[in-house]
Amino acid sequence: MTEELDILIKGGNVLDGTGNPWLRADIGIGGGKIKRVGVISGQAKETIEASGFVVAPGFVDLHTHNDLTILAHPNAESYVMQGVTTACVGNCGLSMAPVNPANLNLLKRYLSPFLVSDFDYGWQWKTLSEYYDRVEKQGVSQNLAPLVGQGTIRLAVKGFDSGEVSQDEMATMKQLLEQSLKEGAFGMSTGLIYPPGSYSTTEEVVELAGVLARYGALYATHMRNEGDKLLESLEEAVRIGEENGVAVEVSHHKAAGKANWGKVDATLRMMEQARKRGVEINCDVYPYTAGSTTITALLPAWAQEGGVERMLERLQDREARSLMKRGFVEDTMEGENLIKAAGWDGILIGACPSNKEYEGKSLEQILRGKSELDDPYEGFFDWLLEIGGHSTMVLFHMDESDVKTVMSSPLSSIISDAWVTAPGAGGKPHPRVYGTFPRLLGKYVREEKTLSLEDAVRKVTSMSAGKLGLQNRGLVREGFWADIVVFAPDKVIDKATYDDPHQYPEGINYVIVNGEVVVEKGMLTGARPGKVLKRG
Ligand SMILES: [Zn+2]
Structure with a gap:
């Protein structure tokens, strides 16, 4: 009976x-x-003695940006060491395809803050399936479940033009979305704070998302505003789902900025009410009080129109500078005032390829020496010019009790919102890149008892797999794919910190992807049994 078994996990x-x-x-x-x-x-052939350990389905991370770095790090070290066997990719409106060759340089600029800066991507693909063929050909250690990014689609059609889309342009956008869905994309993501996605009106997104309904595909959204206009932004997300009858995932749900802390009670209630009306809406959350994104997200959308070069021009322009400054100071800027939400001392520099000496420093530390005018904004603009506008940041703008409220909600799954990296890759990335799932199990389950172990595991396995519509994954069931994690419930913990993020977690002993061991006794094997999954 057992001679055909490759692996036996005992007891x-x-x-x-x-x-x-x-x-x-x-x-x-x-x-x-x-x-x-x-x-x-x-x-x-191989027996794993698991007595005293938890054996669970491999974790399904509903929100990652692994597609942007997986070619450079095909072993997905930072993820598989956490027990993540499937990563949903293409979030926040950002995906590597579809590519309009005429706008390829704009696409590279759009994605550049999130890419591995010294890696040669080649950019030989046009469609989502061509891109993922390349990923599979190289081999990958975890499964990927792709979304297509609305920002990437809009950029293919219209570049960084902030104007309304014409009927012809809308038709092309729908066609690109439809093709991506036919190629197996699980849905479409938006990043409504990032140009060019942020230039889209609600009506534009409602119309485009109509295509999703015909395929039963998901709408995942980094909402237009997670701070002062959080409730209005959630209304927009609900509307996009409700008018089209499509399922909605509110990405990395949070209330950003002290003035907004506590609003997640209202947003979770709004989601419950929408569900009563038949809207399939959920949210996800990472177990940290700091977020992370590109430094340009601090600037208003108008300042970024036309791409990075135009933005750098504006940063040298007196009038544009004073207009930006007024928006920050008077808090009248269009979009989210993240400087207000986090404060200069709450913004840490992540990866800054041109000036590595800034990595890990706060903007307050950096600007203190810069501005003789006693004006942090002038110093900030000068500094942005110095680094060519190219850096990531970590922002401390959330409340711990909000994070726990969202984590405990029946509507949420737990996600990383990270990207694949590896020790030696440099920079000071957000520690979630190495620590999310062990932190969930160690800090929030074992130490703080925010949720039970059973519930935490459910939120990162069957719930996330179900929301995506993954077939035969997310449960330990005969006939399901053998994506498995074996961990020590009394030891599992994250080790990555903001100061020293490139640290693997502890307590994740075995990780199996599609029946092959990728982590053995806490060490990477280098196997690449991952697949690019397709909807349906
Ligand atoms: Zn996002």
Whole structure:
């Protein structure tokens, strides 16, 4: 009976991903699938003794940007070491395709803050499937479930033009979206704070998202505003889902800025009400009080129109500078005033390829020496010019109790909002890139008891897999794909910090992707059994 098994996991406490309490069982794996769950006697090619450990479905991370760095880091070190076996990619309106060759340089600029700066991508693809063929050909250690980015689609058609889309342009955008969905995309993401996505009116997004309904595909949104206009932005997201009858995922849900802390009670209530009306809306959250994005997200949308070069020109222009400054100081800027939300001392520089000495420093530290005028804004504009507008940042703008409120909600799953990196890659990325899932299980389950172990595992397995519509993943079930994580519930913890982020977690002992071991006794094996998954 057991001679056909590749792997036998013996005697673990199996949390099957449903949220049920653990059951003691062996798991037999063969041909990439879970063949048996129960008492299994006999031998397999490899036996993992799991007594005292939790054996769970591999984690399905509903919100990552791994597509932007996976070619440079195909072993997905920072992810598989956390137990993540499937990553949903293409979030926040950002995806590597579709590509309009005429706008390729604009696309590179759009994505550049998130790409690996010294890696040669080649840019030989046009469609989503061509891009993911390249990823699969190279090999990848985890499964990827792609979304297509609305910002990438709009840029292919209209560049960084902030104007309204014409009927012809809308038709082309719909066609690009439809093609991506036919190629297997699980849905469309928006990043309504990032140009050119931010130039889209609600009506434009409503119309485009109509295409999703025909495919039963997901609308995932980085909303237009997560701070002062959080409630209005959620209304917009609900409307886009409700008018089209499409499922909505509110990405990395938060209330940014002290003045808005506590608003998540209202937003979660609004989501419950929308669900009562039949809108399938959910949200996700990462277990940290700091966010991370590109430094240009601090500037108003108008200052970024036309791309980075135009933005740098404006930063040298007296009038544009004073207009920007007035928006910040009087708090009248269009878009989110993230400087107000986090404060100069709450903004840390992540990766700054041109001037690495700034990495890990706060803007307050950087600007203190810069501005003889006693005017941080003038110093800030000068500094942005110095670095060519190219840097990532970590922003401390959330409230711990809000994070816990969202994590505990029945509507939320837990996500990383990170990207693949590896020790030695440099920079000071947000620690979530290495720590999200062990932090959930160590800090929030074991230490602070914010949620139960069963519920935490459910939120990062069957719930996220179900929201995406993944087939045969997210549960420990006979016949399902053998994506499995074995961890020590009494030891699992994140080690990555803001000061020292390139640290693997502890307590994740084995990770299996499609029946192959990618982490063995806490060490990477270098195997690349991952697949690019397709909807349906
Ligand atoms: Zn985002």
